[in-house]
Amino acid sequence: MRLGKNQRQHRIAQILRQESVSSQDHLVELLTAQGVAVTQATVSRDLDDLGAVKVPTGGGSVYAIPELPSEQVAPDDHLRRVLGEWVVAVGRSQNLVVLNTPPGSAHVVGSAIDRSAVDGVLGTVAGDDTVLVVATEQAGGSAVADFFRSLSGLTDPAEPALMEESS
CATH class of the missing domain: 1.10.10.10 (Winged helix-like DNA-binding domain superfamily/Winged helix DNA-binding domain)
Structure with a gap:
């Protein structure tokens, strides 16, 4: 091909x-x-x-190939710091996870996730105050949302959640 x-x-x-x-x-x-x-x-x-x-x-x-800064993998504690500081809510729907941030902060969170090479994450799309995270079908949105919720210090799934699936 x-x-x-x-x-x-x-x-x-x-x-x-x-x-x-x-x-x-x-x-x-x-x-x-x-x-x-x-x-x-x-x-x-x-x-x-x-x-x-x-x-x-x-x-x-x-x-x-020498690594460019945007391609370097960030350490886990960097992701924990970024999520803990900037993520205010985590929601999910099937294999999609939504992370809410203060206005103007979503790109910081999206970049940190992209650079951390999180297992089960295909990629992110960042807006102004929202990051859409696409999880692999194998990992599923629930597990990835729980992971981000834990890293963010939002351990209670009853925190404001967007797009929660109904069982």
Whole structure:
């Protein structure tokens, strides 16, 4: 399959995080194994665009992408501090979780969640005072809402809740 440039580069970044890739030809082989049609020349340009560098290892060198601040994983205590300070209510509906914040604060909470790589969270959408968190079907909104409620210090599910499911 042919992927767009951004999709292909995202796939390359994932591979480089998961595997030791010592050559462009090896990367082409890994992409081909995933069904992605790509040439060595394209991989070379993609590696340049991604800022990939060769990093020495015990047995040679491998490609790596220096982490950008927005892609660095934040420690758990950072997420606890942000949620404890900014989240005022937690609600859920099936695999959706809604976090309420004071006006103008939702982006801080959404970014902290995104950077924390929370298990069971696909992603967030932040507005002005509301963060929509999409949970995986496996995790479910209830478990993710309970997790965020606990980190926020809102341990009582009877706290103001939005969109609670009826049983």
